[in-house]
Amino acid sequence: MVERTRTPLLTMRGITKRYKAVEALVDVNFEVHAHEVVALVGDNGAGKSTLAKVVAGVVVPDSGLVEIDGEPVSIPSPKAAQRLGVATVFQDLALCDNLDVTANLFLGREMRNAGVMQDGRMENIARSVLRDLSSRIPSVRTPLSHLSAGQRQSVAIARTLLGSPRIVVLDEPTAALSVAHTAEVLTHIERLREMGLGVILISHNMNDVRAVSDRIEVLRHGRNNGSFDAQRSSYEEIIGAITGAWQMAPASRASAPADREAAGR
Amino acid sequence: MSRRAASAGSQSSLREANKALVVTTVQRYGGLTQVELAAATGLSAATVSTIVRDLLAAGVVDTAVTTRSGRRAQMVTLARRVGLAVGIQIGHRHLRVVLGDFAHEVVAEQSLPLPHEHRSDTSLDRAALLVVDLLERIGSELDEVVGIGVGVPAPVDTSTGMVSVPGVFRGWEGEHLARVLDKRLGRPVHVDNDANLGALAESTLGAARGYRDAVYVRASYGTGAGIVINSRVHRGFAGTAGEIGHVQVDPQGHICRCGSRGCLDTVVGSAALLEPLRASHGPLTLRDVVARASGGDPGTAQVVADAGATIGAVVAGLGMAVNPQCVVVGGELAETGEVLLRPMRDAIRRRVLLNQIAPLEVVPAELGARAEVMGALVLALQSADVPVRVDDVGDLEPAEPAQVGDRRDRDDQDDQEDRRAAVG
Numbered sequence: 001m002v003e004r005t006r007t008p009l010l011t012m013r014g015i016t017k018r019y020k021a022v023e024a025l026v027d028v029n030f031e032v033h034a035h036e037v038v039a040l041v042g043d044n045g046a047g048k049s050t051l052a053k054v055v056a057g058v059v060v061p062d063s064g065l066v067e068i069d070g071e072p073v074s075i076p077s078p079k080a081a082q083r084l085g086v087a088t089v090f091q092d093l094a095l096c097d098n099l100d101v102t103a104n105l106f107l108g109r110e111m112r113n114a115g116v117m118q119d120g121r122m123e124n125i126a127r128s129v130l131r132d133l134s135s136r137i138p139s140v141r142t143p144l145s146h147l148s149a150g151q152r153q154s155v156a157i158a159r160t161l162l163g164s165p166r167i168v169v170l171d172e173p174t175a176a177l178s179v180a181h182t183a184e185v186l187t188h189i190e191r192l193r194e195m196g197l198g199v200i201l202i203s204h205n206m207n208d209v210r211a212v213s214d215r216i217e218v219l220r221h222g223r224n225n226g227s228f229d230a231q232r233s234s235y236e237e238i239i240g241a242i243t244g245a246w247q248m249a250p251a252s253r254a255s256a257p258a259d260r261e262a263a264g265r
Numbered sequence: 266m267s268r269r270a271a272s273a274g275s276q277s278s279l280r281e282a283n284k285a286l287v288v289t290t291v292q293r294y295g296g297l298t299q300v301e302l303a304a305a306t307g308l309s310a311a312t313v314s315t316i317v318r319d320l321l322a323a324g325v326v327d328t329a330v331t332t333r334s335g336r337r338a339q340m341v342t343l344a345r346r347v348g349l350a351v352g353i354q355i356g357h358r359h360l361r362v363v364l365g366d367f368a369h370e371v372v373a374e375q376s377l378p379l380p381h382e383h384r385s386d387t388s389l390d391r392a393a394l395l396v397v398d399l400l401e402r403i404g405s406e407l408d409e410v411v412g413i414g415v416g417v418p419a420p421v422d423t424s425t426g427m428v429s430v431p432g433v434f435r436g437w438e439g440e441h442l443a444r445v446l447d448k449r450l451g452r453p454v455h456v457d458n459d460a461n462l463g464a465l466a467e468s469t470l471g472a473a474r475g476y477r478d479a480v481y482v483r484a485s486y487g488t489g490a491g492i493v494i495n496s497r498v499h500r501g502f503a504g505t506a507g508e509i510g511h512v513q514v515d516p517q518g519h520i521c522r523c524g525s526r527g528c529l530d531t532v533v534g535s536a537a538l539l540e541p542l543r544a545s546h547g548p549l550t551l552r553d554v555v556a557r558a559s560g561g562d563p564g565t566a567q568v569v570a571d572a573g574a575t576i577g578a579v580v581a582g583l584g585m586a587v588n589p590q591c592v593v594v595g596g597e598l599a600e601t602g603e604v605l606l607r608p609m610r611d612a613i614r615r616r617v618l619l620n621q622i623a624p625l626e627v628v629p630a631e632l633g634a635r636a637e638v639m640g641a642l643v644l645a646l647q648s649a650d651v652p653v654r655v656d657d658v659g660d661l662e663p664a665e666p667a668q669v670g671d672r673r674d675r676d677d678q679d680d681q682e683d684r685r686a687a688v689g
Contacts, residue, residue: 006547035553179391180398183360183377190378194556207387210380211358214548229548231381 007070009034009198010055010086010167015064017050024050025061025222032167032198037189039201039209039230042219043242048202051219052169055200056088057081087160088169093152097145101137102126104144105159129158132195133188150181157188168192169200174208186212206235218242280316283308287316291326291341291367298331298338317341343367348411349400350649351452352642353392354459355417357381357486357535358551360388361638362395364403367646369470369639373399384436385445393449410452411649414641415442416459418487420505426456429503432522433487433511455648459483460507461498462640463630464491467593468498469643471631476590481630482509482580483637484572484605485596486535486551490580492587510534512579529579533572542568551597558601566604573598573605577612584617584625595630595637602629 012030016023025047032038040048053059054066057075066073068084075081081088095104102119105126111118126140135154137147144152153173160168170189174182189212192199203209209216213230218241226241226248240246283306290305291297297305303313317339320326324344331340349372354361358381364373375395379388396413400406419434421427426443428434443454457465464473464481473479473493481491490507492499499506510530511523518527531537535551542549545564549557557565580592592613598605610627617625630636 178398179377179394180375180402183375183395186378187376190552194552207380207383207391211378211383214550231548231550234382235380 006033008032008067009069011065011067011070012051012054013065013067015051015054015061015066017054017059017061023222025054028064028219028222028224030217030224032200034166034198035193035196036215037193037199037201037213039203039213039216040219041203041206041209041216041238041242042225046219046242047222048219049171050222052088052171052200052202055081055086055167055169056090057086082163082165085164085166086169087163087165087167089153089156089160089171089173091172091175093156095144095152095156098143100143101130101140101147101155104155105129105140105162107159109162125162126158129161130154132161133158133191135188136184148181150177150184153177153181153185154188157185157192161192165197167198167200169202171202172204173201174203174205182208206238210235210238220244224248283312284316284320287313288320288325288343291343298340300338302341348649349405349409350411350642350645351396351413352638352640352645353396353413353415353446354462354638354641355379355388355392355415356459356637357418360392360395361635362392362399363635363638363642364396364399364405365639365642365646369642369646371639371642373403375399382435385440385442389442389445389449393446396450407450407452410450412453412455412645413446413450414462414643414645414648415446415454415456416462416637416641417442417456418459418485418489420503420508421456421458421461422504423455423457423500426454430505430508430523432524435522453645453648455644457500457641457644458489458491458504458507459637459640460489461491461500461504462638462644463595463636464493464507464593464640465498465643466632466636466640467595467630468493468496470639471636472593472628473591478587478589479591479593480507480580480583480587480589481593481595481636482576482609483596484533484576484594484598487530488533488576488579488596490583492583493589494587507583509576509579509583512582514575514579529576533575538568538572555597555600558604566601569598569601569604570608573607573609574612577609578616580609581613581616584613589625590623591626591628593628593630595633597634599629600634 008031010032015025015028017025028051030051040051042048050059054061057078057080060076066075073084075084096107102123106122111122123140130137133154137151137154173185177185186208189199189201201209201213210230216228216230216238218226218238220242228238286306287302290302299313299317303310317326321328327342327344329340331338349364349366352363352365358379359376360379361376363371365371377391377395417428417434417437419428419437420430422429425441427441428438431438442456446454460481460483463483467473467481468479477496479493483489488510490509492507511521511528513525513527514529514532515527519531520526521528521531538554539549542564554565554568558569594606594609606627606629613627632639
C-alpha cells in the first residue's frame with residue numbers, strides 16, 4: 001500500500017518459525033525503511049515478540065529470507081544483529097541499578113586507552129547521545145536506581161544509539177509508564193525517526209502506536225493480517241484486524257480506506 | 266462604574282486604584298522594570314516606585330536587580346506564592362503542556378505525540394494526567410494552580426468553551442471542553458482557539474509586543490489567524506474571527522471539512538501539502554516536510570513556498586480589513602523560516618495598501634513553536650482571580666498622605682478609567 005521507490009532497510013519474506021506443534025510465525029512478510037517507524041501490533045501470542053527476536057538474532061527462523069539493504073543476510077546471533085546495525089531494547093531493559101548512567105550506556109564496551117577507562121570521554125559521549133534524544137536526565141553520573149521508569153527507558157534507548165545502529169527494535173517501550181514518561185519515550189521515537197533510523201515498535205497501546213508510527217503491521221495467530229497507513233486508518237479498523245473481525249484478502253495486502261479530504265482544521 | 270464613583274472621592278482611593286493598576290499590569294506582562302512599569306501604566310516614576318515598595322512589603326510582588334540597556338534596573342514580578350498556571354495546546358498531532366508562574370517563566374514543559382484524528386475523551390484524559398505528572402515533577406500540587414488555559418485548532422465559543430463550528434475538528438464537537446477538564450483537575454479552565462492564543466502570546470511576550478494592532482498567522486496542519494486590535498484579541502461573535510483557513514481560494518476546488526468549496530485549508534492544509542510530494546518523496550509527514558525544506562531540499566521547499574504565497578494572498582485581505590502594524594507568522598511551517606516567509610511577505614506587501622507611516626512588518630513568531638501554548642498560559646494567568654485586589658493590599662497602606670496635587674496621577678487615573686470603561 002505504501003509505495004517507496006528506495007530499497008527497504010530491512011526486508012523479511014516468508015518468515016516461518018515453529019515450536020513443535022505451535023506455529024509462532026507462518027509465512028510472515030515485513031519491511032522497514034530508513035526514516036520510518038513501523039509498529040507491530042497484535043494480541044498476546046500473535047507473534048510480535050518472536051518476529052522481533054528474529055530481527056534481533058535471538059531466534060533463528062525455520063525458513064524465510066531476511067535482507068538488509070537488499071542483500072540477503074542471516075542473523076544467527078545478537079552479535080551478528082549488532083554488526084548488521086540492528087539494536088534492540090527488550091522489555092526488561094537489562095540495566096544495572098548500581099551503576100551510573102554513563103556506565104550503563106557503555107556496559108560491556110567501555111572505552112579504554114591502554115587499559116585505562118576513559119571516563120571523561122565516555123561522559124561526553126553519554127551527554128551528547130542523551131541530548132540527541134532530547135532526554136530529560138539531569139546528570140550522566142546519576143545512579144540508575146535514582147531514575148524513574150521513563151528515564152530508564154531513555155537510558156536503554158540511548159544505549160542502543162552508541163553502536164550507531166540503523167534499525168532499532170523497541171519491545172513495549174511504554175508499558176507501565178506514566179503519561180509524562182510515555183510522552184518522553186514517544187518523543188524519543190520521533191527523534192530516532194528524524195535521525196533517519198528505521199524503528200520497529202512493538203506495543204499494545206493503540207494510542208501510542210498511532211501517535212508515532214508511519215505504518216502499522218498487524219499480526220494475528222502468527223500471520224500477517226493487514227498493513228495500515230497510520231495517518232489514514234482509524235482506531236477501529238486496526239482493532240478489527242487484531243481481533244480478526246477484519247480479514248486480509250489472500251491475494252492483496254491491505255488497502256487504505258478511501259482517501260479522505262483531510263483538510264486541516 | 267462603582268470604581269469611578271469611588272475614585273471621585275478621595276486621594277487615597279485614587280492611590281488604591283493605581284496600586285491595582287500596577288498589579289494588573291505586572292500580571293499582564295509577567296515581569297517589568299520600574300521604568301517600563303511607569304511607561305505601561307502612565308503613572309509617574311515616583312508613584313510607581315512608592316507603589317512597588319508598598320506591594321513588596323505586602324508580599325504581592327518580588328523585585329530583583331536586572332539590567333536594561335546596560336543600566337541597573339529593578340525588575341518587578343508577582344511573587345511566586347501567587348501560584349502557577351497551566352497552558353495546554355491540543356494540536357492535530359501533538360499535545361503540549363507548560364507550567365508557568367506569573368512572570369511567564371516556564372517551570373515545566375512536556376509534549377506528547379498524538380494519533381491522527383485523536384479524540385477528545387482520550388486526549389483530555391492524557392492532558393489531565395500530564396498536568397498532574399508535571400506538577401509532581403516540580404514538587405507542586407493542583408492547589409497551587411490558579412487556572413488552566415487550553416488551545417484547540419478550531420474556533421471556540423469562549424463563553425461555553427465548546428468548539429463553535431461543526432466539522433473542522435473531528436471528534437471534538439459538542440464537547441464542553443472546559444467542563445470536562447475542570448472535572449478532572451478541579452481548577453478554572455479557559456478554552457480558546459490556538460491561533461488566538463498565539464496572537465495573545467506574541468502580542469504580550471513576543472514579536473508583536475509593542476504593537477497595538479497585529480495579526481498572528483498560524484501555518485500548521487491547518488491555517489488560522491488571530492487578530493489583535495488595540496492590544497486585545499478580537500474573537501468575534503462566535504469565535505470564528507480570523508478563521509482564514511476557510512476563506513475560499515479556489516472556487517473549483519475540493520470540498521472542505523467545513524462544507525464549503527475550495528477553502529484555503531484544502532489548498533495548504535497538511536493533506537494538500539503532502540499529496541503532491543508522494544510521487545517524488547514517498548509518504549512524508551508535515552514535520553518531515555518542514556525538516557527537509559529547512560535543510561534545503563528543493564521539492565519540499567517549493568511546496569512550502571507556494572503555500573506561503575497562497576496564505577499571504579489571504580492574509581493580505583485580512584490585512585486590508587484590520588490594518589495591522591505587523592503580521593507574525595507561527596505554526597510548524599514557519600519553522601522553515603524565510604522559505605515560507607519570503608513568498609508570504611511578497612504576497613502580502615503586493616496586495617496591502619502602502620502607507621507612508623511605516624511598512625507592514627511580516628516577521629516570524631518570537632516564541633516559535635511555543636507561541637500557542639504560551640498563549641494558553643497567558644490566558645490562564647490573565648483570567649486568574651488573583652488575591653491582589655485593592656482590598657487585599659489596602660490594609661498595608663502606609664499612613665503617609667497621598668501625593669496631593671499630583672496632576673499627572675489624576676489625569677492618568679482618568680485615562681485608566683476611560684480605558685477600563687472601554688474595555689468593559
